[in-house]
Amino acid sequence: MTDLPDNRTLPDNRTLPDNRTLPDEDLAVAIEARDWSASGLGPPDQWPALLQTMVSLVVGSRFSMWMGWGPDLCFFYNAAYARDTLGVKHPGALGRPFREVWPEILDEIAPRLQAVLTEGAATWDEALMLFLERSGYKEETYHTFSYSPIREADGRVVGLLCVVSEETQRVLAERRMATLRDLASGMSAARTEAAVLEAASETLDRNQRDLPYTLIYLFVEDGTARLAAATGVRPGHRVAPPVIRLGDRNAPWPLDDVVSAGASLVRAAPTVPDLPAGAWPDPSVEAVLVPLAEGATAAPTGVFVAGINPFRALDPDYRAFTDLVAASIASGVAAVRAYEAERRRAESLSELDRAKTEFFSNVSHEFRTPLTLILAPADDALRDDLAPLEGPQRARMEIIQRNARRLRRLVNDMLDFARIEGGRLQAETVPTDLVEYTRGVALSFGAVIERAGLRFELDLEPIDGPVHVDRDMWEKILLNLLSNALEFTLDGTIRLALAGAGDQVVLSVADTGVGIPAEHQAHLFERFYRARRAAARSHEGTGIGLALVDELVRLHGGDVSVESAEGSGSTFRVRLPYGSFSGATAGAPRESALPAYLDEALQWVAGAEGTPGDRPSVRTTGGGTAPATVLVVDDNPDMRSYLVRILAPYWTVQVAGDGLEALELTARTRPDLVLTDVMMPRLDGFALLGALRADPATATIPVVFLSARAGDEAAVEGLEAGADDYLVKPFSGLELLARVRSNLELAGLRNRDAAWRSALVDSLHDAVVVLDSRGTVIEANAAFERILGFPRAGIPYAPPFPWTYDAATDAQAARAATEAFSQLVGGGRLTAVVPLRHRLGHRVDAAVTANSVGEGEGRRFVVAFHDVTAELAAAERDAALARLGIGLAEAGDVRQVHEAGLTELVRVFGGRRAAILQAGEDGVGVVARSDAAPEGPLLSGGRAAEILARAAGQVTAVLNSPEDERVAVGLAALLDPGRPERAVWLELDPPRTVSADERALFSVLCAYFGQAVHRAQLFDDSRTVATALQRSILGPTAVPASVAVRYLPAVAPLEVGGDWYDVVELDDERLGLVVGDCTGRGLSAAATMGQLRSACRALLLQTESPAGVLDALDTFAERLPAAMGTTVFCGVIDTRDGILRYSSAGHLPGLLLNPGAGVEPLDGGQGVPLGFAAGHGRPEGGIRMVPGSTLVLYTDGLIERRGESLEVGIGRLRDAVAGLDRPAPEGAADEVLARLVPHGDHEDDIALLLYRQPGGPAPGAPFVTRVRADAAELSGFRRRLAEWLAANGVADMAANEVLIACGEACANAIEHAYGFRNDRVVEVAGILTKGAISLTIRDRGTWKQPGRTDERGRGIAIMRALSDQVRVEPGPDGTVVTMVKRVGP
Amino acid sequence: MSAEVHIEVARDGAESVMLSVTGEIDLSNVGHFRAALDLDAATLVVDLGGVTYIDSAGMAALFDRARRGRLEVRCQASSVVSPLIDITRLCDVAVIRRD
Known part of the structure; x- marks a missing residue:
């Protein structure tokens, strides 16, 4: 035995919790208490059953409602109505005829009452404005209400039920x-x-109900207020004088009172005739005055005056509204005044700035002449060898020279600025080998940096193709950045790097200096901004250098940025586009800025070293044709400077202190003549001579000996050793000059042949190398240097050559080189492609052709080769691109493109897997990956973010293995260089080395891939747009309850088509129903559909004849070729009598479902598709739809199946709709789709429209029925209730629950009250109000002691559980059960 | 007109009987339902998957059967029957299977 539910007690009032008590006992009591004898209804216990039921229903409901009974509409209502609407008319209104209760609105309402009482038609009014006198004055109110007829069982209308909700507050709000x-x-x-003010007036003028008239007065400084705007009142009216003097007691409005009160005031309007009334019939006799102040504390700028609506009390809401209007106007005025002030300030600032620039420009220009006149004499004085300056005078003059140069540099910078601002300075960009140009400038400055004890690193990566720069500007950019770095770096390293990055060239200058505090970084590139830093070499800066860099870089279309951390250094980064030729011919070269910068920098350095004046000569690089260079080698400084003084006016002079130093210099600079002492430490003159002669590169340089040893012997010794000439000390300056000059000329002649030959060889594009019999390289041309990067100064190169791979780095390449070498030495000939290694480490594929000449020791190998790296790489790239292209071409949407692209990348690079990373709101995630079966997360979020950041910084980022720097674990590149939030990631497993070519290939493939993704996205986007467009033009989604519409686009991926439906409400009774199908697919079909739909809608409203509409559409289609062949069904239904007139332009036949009589096709009115019948007139069909019958219109997507005739499809539809006359149209539409396309597997778009001819229970009408006390009646009762619920839009679970709860109540009455006496009747009434159903079940039986208490208890429990409120009221005359159930939202 | 109910009986060996019920059960036809529930079986399985309406009289019949022997009731979780099982606490006296 199991415990039964503890719910067996008989229900009574005490079991109801308090919060379920229904309102309102007062009215029930009032009805009881009233003497009804005068009303003609008689005492309540003699009222008809229906009246009793309805009264209890109305009184028991919490929703505001009233009921009129009988021809006079005897007035019953509930507490909610009394409170919300009746006001002072309660309780006098109870039982009175309607016309006495509401005389003031009788004119407005009478037609509606008439319609309900005589025709039985329900009415619906939304937010109807009514003037009610319920609060002691005529009040503007809004009510939404419906009138429904109350019918007796025989259909006679005996009364009227009005469900009403007052909406005054909502409408006003x-x-x-x-x-x-x-x-x-x-x-x-x-x-x-x-x-x-104009905008404010326009708005205020539109609301003349709340604001019958408004005035905006703004204070003027002279103590008056000016009328700035007015609405609702004609100009010159006496309530709106143009000017009010403050304090004027005769003025219509006491503006000063408002100001001193600091808050709004209410005042009677001045007593003048013809007061403005706004939108009302009566004038506004009161006004509210509000100070116009932005915020409570601000001084008011004026006063807002608003006339008050005579039909509303000025309650707090109304007052808050006028306050808010005034606050809004005040803040609008304040904002615009602030804006105007701001604008004036900005204008004057920019004027000031312009004047300043102008001033600087003028002043700077005026500085130049005097500066030149200071500098030139100073230079002359310092250079004068005839009357040389000595000692302190020289030092002073040097100071003058140095500072004058510095000043000149500043003035030039200023002028550059002025020109840039004035738009007069243009970058004259010419194609430049930026690497070499940069190297030249950087090395000059680098010497100073090294002199300052810092390390200087130069990292110049090869750049493809020329970069177009203004060379002077580029020089200034480099020098400014370098000198800036030097100035703020006291120890460590300065590193200059240049590399290509995508379509840009990136220059970076990094130092390990003091860094820049974060707060200064933003201003760093502003003119005259000086970030004061304690640790610097100089405090003399003007704050102009970096600003100039910024401007110059901008002139090139680039940008400059800085990253810096205080204490650990700064990195300046300049990005330049490759640019284009500006067309400027390289005109007169401007003065190089280099000397000035070097001077300044040297000054810092010298100052640091404490040895001023000890600097390399930088002025030997004079203009004009380059003079020959003479290298003076002597260990005696006095001798050196003597020689220099003699030679310097004629040739460029270099000096070296001994033979070793001289050798280093010759290797670098290749002097035209060497003048050397014989006796020197470390390496003497003979040894120097020997070394020079041994090197083919320097073998031809003439060497002149200087010796203290006299005599022929010494001369012979020197000449035998190979010297070209010999001078014995002491010698005269003239003699020296003559010997040097003649030797230079001789050398020139002698070298001409050799020079010609070597020039020829050098000019070859191919590298040419000569090997001796042992395979040692003894000669090479310039192309060799260029291709492999090894200097000719390093010759001889003996095998193994530094440009072949060793087995440890790349075994395959090493083997290829070894094989090629043995083939050459063995066979004397070679033709092969040999992988070589550039000095900087990258791979060079060389196409080598080699021959040999001579025999034995004298045998020579002549090897020529050229660089085919790019060609090989290009071939590989082309092949990979082609494969990727094929893969991507087969992909249709973004997802497939992702898949194809990633798969191909994995294949090309032999990677493990690839993915696309994307930054989103919650970090970086993987949006696509190549491996279909993921093994856990591919990357951690942090790792993905790191990869994305790396990819954004480089063309192809190589992520090295943490264990071994030399191998990479993956590659990453942005999918689209312009979008740093998305990158491709390729995982290499096992890790391996990645060549520069592979990096380049990866970036090219990613870019191509990116374009494909972009295209696919555009395609997806356009499809989405088209779908949205079609949705938007498809048709109304809010349709009358008698209609249900469905639109299903074709199976995913979404395709748009040309199907549409439309429901046009022509007037209260008639609806236009349209379904059509344009030919074609895609956006164009959707566009055509949109036009046709609009045209059809417009025509329906105009002609109302379906055949006429299609006629006109024919003409329309003739002008719109895409519309030709469209099929349309167009019908007009009169919802009252069910007459449907229709015409079909080649469309599939509509189906008519008659309740209980099967399905018939609408085969009348058939014509050809649009555009083929223009001018011939179209047929029209007609049919009468019986109440409850259903019209089904559709497009072919609903029925069409491959390999099936249309007839079969239509037959299937007929079977499917049969029996669907019972569910409401919405449910029926769902059912049709569920039956015909159960899995959504349709190939074409589907448009479906169902129309149900009203009949049976009308929506909105109360449900009134009688049930005989016979259990067999219950199922019929449930069916009627279900129909009523369906007609009122209550479906699914809610409807089921109502059915069960109400069924229990009925069954209880039949079984327990009547004991199955089937001559008795249970009365049931129901009404649907906003969101709830109220049901009353009344019996007139007597409750016997029930036999099965648990069963009844269970019934009550079910009713309670399934309803929101239940009340059971047993009485002597029977029992009334009332239940309320919330439905919908 | 009485509500329509259709009951199929399947005997699974001597021990178990399975009733498959479709249609509506109310006061008018609960007797038919009761009769079917009275079938002699150690275990009675009642499948209410096809029932669109059942009232407290029908539920009472199930309670009475549960008092006499092992009862298993099957229904659809989304059907009208399911909440009624909880409201009346039939789940306390019978095995409920919802699918």
Whole structure:
């Protein structure tokens, strides 16, 4: 035995919790208490059963409602209605005829009452404005209400039920909110005070209900207020004088009172005739005055005056509204005044800036002449060897020279600025080998940096193709950045790097200096901004250098940025586009800025070293044709400087202190003549001579000996050793000059042949190398240097050559080189492609052709080769691109493109897997990956973010293995260089080395891949747009309850088509129903459909004849070729009598489902598709739809199946709709789709429209029925209730629960009250109000002691559980059960 | 007109009987339902998957059967029957299977 539910007690009132008590006992009591004898209804216990039921229903409901009974509409209502609407008329209104209760609205309402009582038609009014006198004055109110007939069982209308909700507060709130919203948005666009006031007036003028008239007075400085705007009142009216003097007691409005009160005041309007009334019939006799102040504390700028609506009390809401309007106007005025002030300030600032630039420009220019006149004499004085300056005088003159140069540099910078600002300075960009050009400038400055004890690193990566720069500007950019780095770096390293990055060239200058505090970084590139830093070499800066860099870089279309951390250094980064030729011919070269910068920098360095003046000569690089260079080698400094003084006016002079130093210099600079002492430490003159002669590169340089040893012997010794000439000390300056000059000329002649030959060889594009019999390289041309990067100064190169791979680095390449070498030495000939290694480490594929000449020791191998790296790489790239292209071409949407691209990348690079990373709101994630069966997360979020950041910084980022720097674990590149939030990631497993070519290939493939993704996205986007467009033009989604519509686009991926439906409400009774199908697919079909739909809708409203509409559409289609062949069904249904007139332009036949009589096709009115019948007139069919019958219109997507005739499809539809006359149209539409396309597997778009001819229970009408006390009646009762629920849009679970709860109550009455006496009747009434159903079940039986208490208890429990409120009221005359159930939202 | 109910009986060996019920059960036809529930079986399985309406009289019949022997009731979780099982606490006296 199991415990039974503890719910067996008989219900009574005490078991109801308090919160379920229904309102309102007062009215029930009032009805009881009233003497009804005078009313003609008689005492309540003699009222008809229906009246009793209805009264208890009305009184028991919490929703505001009233009921009129009988021809006089005897008035019954509930507490909610009394409270919300009746006001002072309660309780006098109870039982009175309607016309006595509401005389003031009888004219407005009478037609509606008439319609309900005589025709039985329900009415619906939304937010109807009514003037009620319920609060002691005539009041503007809004009510939404419906009138439904109350019918006896025989169909006679015996009364009227009105469910009403007062909406005054909502309507007012919406109206006021709209005004406030429009006010704010209208004023937000205004930029002048006049525009603000105009916008405000326009808005206020539209709401003449709340604001019958308004005045805006703004204070003027002279103690008056000016009328700035007015609405609702004609100009010159006495309530709106143009000017009010403050304090004027005769003025219509006491403006000063408002100001001193600091808050709004209410005042009677001045007693003048013809007061403005706004939208009302009566004038506004009161006004509210509000100070116009932005915020409570601000001084008011004026006063807002608003006339008050005579039909509303000025309650707190109303007052808050006028306050908000005033606040909005005040803030609009304040904002625009602030804006105007700001604008004036900005204008004067920019004027000031312009004047300043002008001033600097003028002043700077004026500085140049005097500066030149200081510098030239100073230079002359320092250079004068005839009357040389000595000692302190020289030092002073040097100071003058140095500072004058510095000043000149500053003035030049200033002028550059002025020109840039004035738009007069253009970058004269010419194609430049930027690497070499940069190297030249950087090395010059690098010497100073090294001199300052810092390390200088130069990292110049090869750049493809020339970069177009203004060379002077580029020089300034480099020098400014380098000198800036030097200035703020006291120890460590300065590193200059240049590399190509995508379509840009990136220059970076990094130092390990003091760094820049974060707060200064943003201003660093502003003119005259000086970030004061303690540790610097100089404090003399002007703060102009970096600003100039910024401007110069901008002139090139680039940008400059800085990253810096205080204490650990700064990195400046310049990005330049490759640019284009500006067309400027390289005109007169401007003065190089280099000397000035070097001077300044040297000054810092020298200052640091404490040895001023000890600097390399930088002035030997004079203009004009380059003079020959003479290298003076002597260990005696005095001798050196003597020689220099003699030679310097004629040739460029270099000096070396001994033979070793001289050798180093010759290797670098290749002097035209060497003048050397014989006796020197470390390496003497003979040894130097020997070394020079041994090196083919220097073998031809003439060497002149200087010796203290006299005599022929010494001369012979020197000449035998190979010297070209010999001078014995002491010698005269003239003699020296003569010997040097003649030797230079001789050498010139002698070298001409050799030079010609070597020039020829050098000019070859191919590298040419000569090997001796042992395979040692003894000669090479310039192309060799260029291709492999090894200097010719390093010759001889003996095998193994530094440019072949060793087995450890790349076994395959090493083997290839070894094989090629043995083939050459063995066979004397070679033709092969040999992988070589550039000095900088990258691979060079060389196409080598080699021959040999001579025999034995004298045998020579002549090897020529050229670089085919790019060609090989290009071939590989082309092949990979082609494969990727094929893969991507087969992909249709973004997902497939992702898949194809990633798969191909994995294949090309032999990677493990690839993925696309994307930054989103919650970090970086993987959006696509090549491996279909993921093994856990591919990357951690942090790792993905790191990869994305790396990819954004480089063309192809190589992620090295943490264990071994030399191998990579993956490659990453941006999918689209312009979008740093998305990158491709390729995982290499096992890790391996990645060559520069592979990196380049990866970036090219990613770019191509990126374009494909982009295209696919555009395609996806356009499809989405087209779908959205079609949705938007497809048809109304809010349709009358008698209609259900469905639109299903074709199976995913979404395709748009040309199907549409439309429901046009022509007037209260008639609906236009349209379904059509344009030919074609895609966006164009959707566009055509949109036009046809609009045209059809317009025509329906105009002609109302379906055949006429299609006729006109024929003409339309003739002008719109895409519309030709469209099929349309167009019908007009009169919802009252069910007459349907229709015409079909080649469309599939509509189906008519008659309740209980099967399905018939609408085969009348058939014509050809649109555009083929123009001018011939179209047929029209007609049919009468019986109440409850259903019209089904559709497009072919619903029925069409491959390999099946249309007839078969239509037959299937007929079977499917049969029996669907019972569910409401919405449910029926769902059912049709569920039966015909159960899995959504349709190939074409589907449009479906169902129309149900009203009949049976009308929506909105109360449900009234009688049930005989016979259990067999219950199922019929449930069916009627279900229909009523369905007609009122209550479906699914909610409907089932109502059915069960109500069924229990009925069954209880039949079984327990009547004991199955089937001559008795249970009365059931129901009404649907906003969101709830109220049901009353009344019996007139007597409750016997029930036999099965648990069963009844269970019934009550079910009713309670399934309803929101239940009340059971047993009485002597029977029992009334009332239940309320919330439905819908 | 009485509500329509259709009951199929399947005997699974001597021990178990399975009733498959479709249609509506109310006061008018609960007797038919009761009769079917009275079938002699150690275990009675009642499949209410096809039932669109059942009232407290029908539920009472199930309670009475549960008092006499092992009862298993099957229904669809989304059907009208399911909440009624919880409201009446039939789940306390019978095995409920919802699918």
